[in-house]
Amino acid sequence: MEIKKQSSYFRKNVDKMTGYIPGEQPQDGLYIKLNTNENPYAPSPKVIAALKGEIDERLRLYPDPVSTSTRKKVAEVFGTKPERVMVGNGSDDLLTIIIRSFVSKDDKVVYPYPTYLLYKTLAEIQNAKECIIDFCEDYSLPDEILVKGAAVTFICNPNSPSGTMIPVEKISEIAGKIDGIIVVDEAYADFADDNCLRLVDKHPNLIVLRTLSKSYSLAGMRLGFAVAQKELINGMMKVKDSYNVDRLSAASAVAALDDQETFRQNVSRITKTRERLTSSLTELGFFVYPSQTNFVMIKCKDSYETGEIYRKLKERKILVRYIGQPRLDDCLRITIGTDKEIDTLLKELADIQLVLLNQNS
Amino acid sequence: MEIKKQSSYFRKNVDKMTGYIPGEQPQDGLYIKLNTNENPYAPSPKVIAALKGEIDERLRLYPDPVSTSTRKKVAEVFGTKPERVMVGNGSDDLLTIIIRSFVSKDDKVVYPYPTYLLYKTLAEIQNAKECIIDFCEDYSLPDEILVKGAAVTFICNPNSPSGTMIPVEKISEIAGKIDGIIVVDEAYADFADDNCLRLVDKHPNLIVLRTLSKSYSLAGMRLGFAVAQKELINGMMKVKDSYNVDRLSAASAVAALDDQETFRQNVSRITKTRERLTSSLTELGFFVYPSQTNFVMIKCKDSYETGEIYRKLKERKILVRYIGQPRLDDCLRITIGTDKEIDTLLKELADIQLVLLNQNS
Numbered sequence: 144m145e146i147k148k149q150s151s152y153f154r155k156n157v158d159k160m161t162g163y164i165p166g167e168q169p170q171d172g173l174y175i176k177l178n179t180n181e182n183p184y185a186p187s188p189k190v191i192a193a194l195k196g197e198i199d200e201r202l203r204l205y206p207d208p209v210s211t212s213t214r215k216k217v218a219e220v221f222g223t224k225p226e227r228v229m230v231g232n233g234s235d236d237l238l239t240i241i242i243r244s245f246v247s248k249d250d251k252v253v254y255p256y257p258t259y260l261l262y263k264t265l266a267e268i269q270n271a272k273e274c275i276i277d278f279c280e281d282y283s284l285p286d287e288i289l290v291k292g293a294a295v296t297f298i299c300n301p302n303s304p305s306g307t308m309i310p311v312e313k314i315s316e317i318a319g320k321i322d323g324i325i326v327v328d329e330a331y332a333d334f335a336d337d338n339c340l341r342l343v344d345k346h347p348n349l350i351v352l353r354t355l356s357k358s359y360s361l362a363g364m365r366l367g368f369a370v371a372q373k374e375l376i377n378g379m380m381k382v383k384d385s386y387n388v389d390r391l392s393a394a395s396a397v398a399a400l401d402d403q404e405t406f407r408q409n410v411s412r413i414t415k416t417r418e419r420l421t422s423s424l425t426e427l428g429f430f431v432y433p434s435q436t437n438f439v440m441i442k443c444k445d446s447y448e449t450g451e452i453y454r455k456l457k458e459r460k461i462l463v464r465y466i467g468q469p470r471l472d473d474c475l476r477i478t479i480g481t482d483k484e485i486d487t488l489l490k491e492l493a494d495i496q497l498v499l500l501n502q503n504s
Numbered sequence: 505m506e507i508k509k510q511s512s513y514f515r516k517n518v519d520k521m522t523g524y525i526p527g528e529q530p531q532d533g534l535y536i537k538l539n540t541n542e543n544p545y546a547p548s549p550k551v552i553a554a555l556k557g558e559i560d561e562r563l564r565l566y567p568d569p570v571s572t573s574t575r576k577k578v579a580e581v582f583g584t585k586p587e588r589v590m591v592g593n594g595s596d597d598l599l600t601i602i603i604r605s606f607v608s609k610d611d612k613v614v615y616p617y618p619t620y621l622l623y624k625t626l627a628e629i630q631n632a633k634e635c636i637i638d639f640c641e642d643y644s645l646p647d648e649i650l651v652k653g654a655a656v657t658f659i660c661n662p663n664s665p666s667g668t669m670i671p672v673e674k675i676s677e678i679a680g681k682i683d684g685i686i687v688v689d690e691a692y693a694d695f696a697d698d699n700c701l702r703l704v705d706k707h708p709n710l711i712v713l714r715t716l717s718k719s720y721s722l723a724g725m726r727l728g729f730a731v732a733q734k735e736l737i738n739g740m741m742k743v744k745d746s747y748n749v750d751r752l753s754a755a756s757a758v759a760a761l762d763d764q765e766t767f768r769q770n771v772s773r774i775t776k777t778r779e780r781l782t783s784s785l786t787e788l789g790f791f792v793y794p795s796q797t798n799f800v801m802i803k804c805k806d807s808y809e810t811g812e813i814y815r816k817l818k819e820r821k822i823l824v825r826y827i828g829q830p831r832l833d834d835c836l837r838i839t840i841g842t843d844k845e846i847d848t849l850l851k852e853l854a855d856i857q858l859v860l861l862n863q864n865s
Contacts, residue, residue: 152685152709153739154608162742165569176565185561194752198555200546202756203721204537208526232593232726235745243629247515248609261746268604268743324513348513360564363751378514381523382629384596385622390724391555391752395563 156270163264177478178462182360187405193398206390234354234367250294262297282307299328304476306434318346333358335435359399366396438478446472517631524625538839539823543721548766554759567751595715595728611655623658643668660689665837667795679707694719696796720760727757807833
């Protein structure tokens with residue numbers, strides 16, 4: 144028999160893709176991490192207590208395959224019904240379930256550019272036809288986002304990496320006009336002035352995604368949820384792995400959602416720091432995109448300066464996100480840290496600006 | 505614009521499938537659960553201690569996207585290299601990654617019948633062409649398992665629900681002759697006399713799957729791993745969700761694997777109970793398939809008796825698995841519980857046999 148080359152076992156579309164590369168995750172704890180939009184504050188003490196109460200002999204048993212208690216709690220907090228909620232192993236799991244539910248080979252997957260990179264990766268894995276629509280200069284959405292015959296349109300709102308937000312009325316208008324499913328990925332919505340949850344009633348093709356990674360300080364637990372009309376949730380349930388959410392993640396979600404006070408406090412601290420950081424960065428001469436998230440995107444003078452700032456910050460043990468793709472090569476995305484972390488960042492940034500000035504003179 | 509019917513948003517193949525239905529998971533704790541192959545013994549005390557040590561402020565941070573410490577520990581315990589290991593959110597996650605990596609629409613997916621039902625579900629979601637090969641009467645594999653042009657062949661070994669095992673030499677022979685990828689799903693291999701891990705060196709198309717759900721008593725934590733040559737692992741890494749394994753699952757896996765003594769003790773207790781249960785069931789007149797797993801499959805007189813036994817056991821708060829599909833309608837799958845649970849089962853079974861005898865006379 145002919146010996147096959149090993150790489151040929153993979154599907155062609157998988158072979159040629161590079162895969163999504165997450166932000167740096169140094170495991171040594173020595174950096175001020177402002178690169179992956181984690182929450183700088185600890186999760187609720189109720190989460191810690193709930194988890195400690197769950198760690199016992201019951202870990203030998205499978206979790207509830209339909210995450211009943213988590214869905215009930217989500218429904219209660221967000222004013223919807225459990226049958227309109229689906230829970231995932233992070234919202235990435237839900238994005239994967241969505242693409243496998245609604246997108247066949249060569250179907251059109253639409254998303255604006257630049258945005259969360261995973262939509263591209265998922266479309267590539269599914270061998271879909273990507274329709275990538277450039278955001279307008281001010282990160283509003285052009286009418287081209289309405290693509291005829293689109294199977295799924297992804298809109299990260301507020302958007303990453305820009306931090307900007309499309310008004311809810313505009314999303315509703317798009318949902319009403321669009322072919323296929325519209326996914327509004329609201330990973331950052333808790334830091335915004337508005338959100339699209341109220342649109343679910345009106346639009347049978349709308350799926351709103353949320354995560355506990357950012358606003359509830361639980362990135363380490365992987366818990367996301369989708370809100371959509373029952374018919375969509377029921378179909379997507381067939382596609383998810385049976386036990387996609389483990390016992391401890393489910394318990395942490397219930398406890399986190401139960402403590403709205405800690406949540407509100409942390410979100411309020413972060414948005415306050417965001418406003419201060421925005422002012423200070425503007426004073427330092429950067430253009431700061433108006434942010435509705437727990438990060439800001441800044442525009443530097445040019446791509447050279449951007450790379451230099453990224454590297455020099457890293458030397459000084461501060462990680463920010465340098466995406467370095469077209470249209471973003473002069474931009475940096477900076478997560479909102481604690482006030483102390485942001486003070487350090489601002490001090491080092493000012494110092495790096497001086498160093499760069501001296502280099503050039 | 506024409507209003508689309510909601511169900512039509514789904515892919516046709518997804519719309520028409522029923523989805524995998526996991527075994528009953530009553531959340532009330534009132535049953536003797538012998539239906540989903542959970543381990544009756546608690547996980548290692550080291551797991552409990554490790555988890556308690558992990559529950560703190562760090563939950564706000566993303567987990568290591570490539571699960572470095574878990575892969576190292578797997579490599580150490582199983583005598584392989586970390587680059588040959590991939591970790592998943594249960595081995596179901598790995599099965600999903602495999603089908604998305606290697607199977608395009610209309611590609612052939614091969615598996616014997618009857619076996620783990622998820623292979624069918626995954627093939628349906630991927631819109632693959634299923635080639636279902638009947639096991640021989642004695643649950644050996646016929647030569648028809650070698651399907652020309654197969655993209656992926658799944659072999660659950662030891663097999664569920666039969667409990668039977670294909671010899672490792674036979675698997676090696678198949679791996680050498682087969683087209684495409686062969687997945688040996690060794691969820692139950694820790695309860696068997698042999699396993700296929702040593703074949704990974706020899707076969708560039710082989711992926712061996714393991715889980716900590718059964719032998720390490722961690723079904724609630726969702727931790728599985730794949731062992732394969734580096735080229736396969738590297739490609740599959742592109743397809744997995746970036747943060748598919750959460751912080752606590754990763755920590756529980758390292759601690760569980762680190763405590764080989766508890767593991768061996770529990771496995772040995774279970775296999776001892778399995779032998780006793782096998783003898784007793786045989787004495788009660790059932791045919792018991794030779795098991796290399798933590799469950800046994802028995803053959804009853806007919807499908808009527810099988811359904812009656814299942815129902816009457818459930819009334820008596822004992823759950824066993826009644827699959828009720830072709831060729832299995834006179835079979836029950838019974839998980840090995842504690843000795844006390846198995847004593848209760850045997851007592852109730854004997855009693856139910858008397859009841860059924862009186863009904864018929």
